[in-house]
Amino acid sequence: MKNPFIYGEVVTGKDFADREIELGEILRDLRDGQNIFLVSPRRYGKTSLIVNALEQLQKEGFYTAYIDLFKVSSFKSLLEQYTEAISRAAETKIDRFSRLIRDFFPNIHPKVVITPDGRPSIEIDYEVRERRAGKLFDEVYEAPQRIARKRSRNFIVAFDEFQEIVNLNGEMIEKGMRACLQHHDRVGYLFAGSRRHLIYDMISNKQRAFYNMGKIMSLGKIPSEEFKVFLEDKFLETEFSLEAGVLDEILDVTENYPYNVQFLCHELWNNCLDRRTVSVEEVTLTMNKILDGQSAVYVTLWNTLPLHQRRTLIAIASSGGENVFSRDFVRDNDLGAVSSVQTSINLLMKKEMIDKEDNNRYYIADVFFKKWIEKEMI
Numbered sequence: 074m075k076n077p078f079i080y081g082e083v084v085t086g087k088d089f090a091d092r093e094i095e096l097g098e099i100l101r102d103l104r105d106g107q108n109i110f111l112v113s114p115r116r117y118g119k120t121s122l123i124v125n126a127l128e129q130l131q132k133e134g135f136y137t138a139y140i141d142l143f144k145v146s147s148f149k150s151l152l153e154q155y156t157e158a159i160s161r162a163a164e165t166k167i168d169r170f171s172r173l174i175r176d177f178f179p180n181i182h183p184k185v186v187i188t189p190d191g192r193p194s195i196e197i198d199y200e201v202r203e204r205r206a207g208k209l210f211d212e213v214y215e216a217p218q219r220i221a222r223k224r225s226r227n228f229i230v231a232f233d234e235f236q237e238i239v240n241l242n243g244e245m246i247e248k249g250m251r252a253c254l255q256h257h258d259r260v261g262y263l264f265a266g267s268r269r270h271l272i273y274d275m276i277s278n279k280q281r282a283f284y285n286m287g288k289i290m291s292l293g294k295i296p297s298e299e300f301k302v303f304l305e306d307k308f309l310e311t312e313f314s315l316e317a318g319v320l321d322e323i324l325d326v327t328e329n330y331p332y333n334v335q336f337l338c339h340e341l342w343n344n345c346l347d348r349r350t351v352s353v354e355e356v357t358l359t360m361n362k363i364l365d366g367q368s369a370v371y372v373t374l375w376n377t378l379p380l381h382q383r384r385t386l387i388a389i390a391s392s393g394g395e396n397v398f399s400r401d402f403v404r405d406n407d408l409g410a411v412s413s414v415q416t417s418i419n420l421l422m423k424k425e426m427i428d429k430e431d432n433n434r435y436y437i438a439d440v441f442f443k444k445w446i447e448k449e450m451i
């Protein structure tokens with residue numbers, strides 16, 4: 074019997090819990106051509122939500138394209154991946170794929186290559202010169218609107234990890250995109266990202282090209298009650314029984330982070346497979362086992378940090394992360410000067426080891442790392 078808990082990859086269909094309200098809202102907006110900026114901290118389930126939404130929209134007859142900007146390292150690769158995603162959305166038959174490329178991308182001369190798994194992929198085999206790049210990009214940006222109009226079938230385009238655009242001459246790309254996208258009445262765009270302040274700045278700063286380009290949707294954690302129903306079903310379907318309080322304990326120790334909940338449940342399922350019964354005690358044992366397993370990674374991470382950053386992490390883990398720039402916090406945790414705390418916090422934020430809630434509370438981004446710090450360092 075297969076372990077029903079999946080972590081570290083996109084979850085869809087029956088492996089995807091709840092999110093009904095968010096999914097409903099995204100579907101409505103995208104159908105109407107309303108642009109959305111979907112933001113959340115890492116590993117809350119943005120990509121899974123996007124993929125589920127696109128699957129549904131595709132069933133409804135939309136062309137759907139997905140571009141992950143983490144996989145885009147240069148201008149040229151953005152051009153290739155955008156072209157490929159749009160073309161693949163509009164044409165699945167390989168013989169027609171080349172024709173579509175010729176029709177809708179006449180200037181960029183992409184080459185269609187077949188990947189080892191038999192899928193068509195795009196290569197642009199010349200250097201994109203900066204001067205021509207703007208024009209070439211226009212052709213790519215316009216493609217979904219032109220295809221949609223020609224074929225009377227609307228397009229949905231999703232950019233995941235959109236904040237990464239700033240690493241690729243972002244200003245020029247943003248301006249070019251804005252100029253085209255704002256006229257697209259047959260395309261709904263979704264931009265998702267985990268570096269929230271970068272996205273907020275992009276759309277709330279009047280100087281930026283994306284100012285007011287769409288609405289922000291902030292993805293929270295999955296509500297406990299809904300998550301519990303999902304988890305219980307998975308255990309029961311695989312003939313496990315749960316002692317009272319197990320589900321609460323799981324959500325409690327993982328603080329309800331979707332990724333960590335699934336990680337813990339996956340391990341619990343494996344550990345209890347012979348008895349098919351899960352007790353609260355087993356949750357604690359499994360949690361300790363996970364922390365021991367992760368220990369090598371965490372020790373390495375810890376050793377890369379200067380002493381003050383380590384002390385700041387310990388202080389955030391033990392205090393709850395409120396008012397970290399107050400004199401009391403600095404004194405109680407023996408952190409020297411407020412300015413040193415500011416520096417350490419900035420550096421830890423840059424490394425994405427900590428994050429900040431909208432109410433200014435700081436927290437350790439990986440809840441298992443926090444547990445490890447509590448266990449080993451406090």
Ligand SMILES: Nc1ncnc2c1ncn2[C@@H]1O[C@H](COP(=O)(O)OP(=O)(O)OP(=O)(O)O)[C@@H](O)[C@H]1O
Nearest residue numbers: 080081082090115116117118119120121331332335
């Ligand atoms: N709706 C959901 N139902 C069940 N599990 C979920 C759900 N959303 C997220 N998860 C869990 O969280 C993990 C991470 O999800 P996903 O990759 O979609 O998040 P993300 O926000 O895109 O993460 P990242 O910041 O790393 O890109 C999944 O592998 C799964 O274990």
Ligand SMILES: [Mg+2]
Nearest residue numbers: 119120121233
């Ligand atoms: Mg993601």
